[in-house]
Amino acid sequence: MKKITGLIANMFVLMVLLTACGGDKYEPQAINEQTDLCAICKMAVKDDQFATQVITKDGQSLKFDDLGCLNKWKKENGTDTIGAAFVRDHNSKQWIRYEKAYYAYDISYKTPMAYGIVSFEKEADTKAFIEAQGKGKLMTADDLTNHSWEVNRKMMEGMGGHGHSNSEGGHTKSDDKTTTDKNHSTDTNKQQSSGGHGA
Numbered sequence: 001m002k003k004i005t006g007l008i009a010n011m012f013v014l015m016v017l018l019t020a021c022g023g024d025k026y027e028p029q030a031i032n033e034q035t036d037l038c039a040i041c042k043m044a045v046k047d048d049q050f051a052t053q054v055i056t057k058d059g060q061s062l063k064f065d066d067l068g069c070l071n072k073w074k075k076e077n078g079t080d081t082i083g084a085a086f087v088r089d090h091n092s093k094q095w096i097r098y099e100k101a102y103y104a105y106d107i108s109y110k111t112p113m114a115y116g117i118v119s120f121e122k123e124a125d126t127k128a129f130i131e132a133q134g135k136g137k138l139m140t141a142d143d144l145t146n147h148s149w150e151v152n153r154k155m156m157e158g159m160g161g162h163g164h165s166n167s168e169g170g171h172t173k174s175d176d177k178t179t180t181d182k183n184h185s186t187d188t189n190k191q192q193s194s195g196g197h198g199a
Contacts, residue, residue: 026055026084028095031063040069040076041113047089048118050112052098057083057169067103068115071149087119094121099141102126106136107152114152117144 004111031047045051052070055061058081064070066147067087074082085098101119104126107115120126123138139147159174 009111026059028053028055028084028086029061029063036037036063038069040064040072041066043112046112050092052085052087052119053077054085055083056081059083065146066111066113067117067119068111068113068149068151069113077114089125090118091125092121096121101141103139103141103144104129104132104133104136105139105147106133108127108135108155109133110155114155115149116152117147143156169180171191 031045031051032049033044036045037043039054043065045063045065050066052064052067054064054070054073056062059074064073068086070087074085086095087098087101088094089096089101090104095111096119101121102123102125104118105116106117109118111117118129119141120129125137130138
């Protein structure tokens with residue numbers, strides 16, 4: 001009788017654990033370069049190591065071409081609706097949870113929207129990247145909370161500009177199809193069709 005009672009108790013605990021784990025399971029979705037646009041800057045999202053995404057609690061996938069754009073979305077929309085956020089390991093391109101990743105930052109690192117942040121699954125890989133670059137700073141998700149999120153203006157200009165309007169990484173808003181950045185304007189439809197990344 002004691003064995004049966006113990007077995008039932010163990011099964012109950014196992015069921016509770018499985019339910020708890022399964023109830024909050026959010027999976028990243030694959031990037032479709034033909035159709036996926038960044039939820040902030042509306043540029044095409046490349047299926048590369050810089051792509052990030054948010055899965056909302058209702059299962060919607062919001063994709064971003066740069067970690068800075070994901071941060072901008074969080075500032076504008078809050079975090080209450082986020083089920084999970086994902087970044088990619090720079091080396092393997094595997095999806096990893098935003099809060100579990102390690103980040104290398106330097107304003108000179110080239111990223112799609114010039115925020116200069118590169119993500120890694122392992123701390124050792126992050127340190128190796130920083131060492132190979134000869135500059136940079138190791139950061140965690142907690143560190144990013146207080147990060148300045150500056151855009152490398154010179155890099156953006158070299159890449160053709162993508163609608164960033166200030167040094168804190170804000171994107172310009174416009175009712176028409178044209179976005180202006182400093183001394184030039186670009187048609188966002190043309191940017192989307194050309195892939196949107198200055199490489």
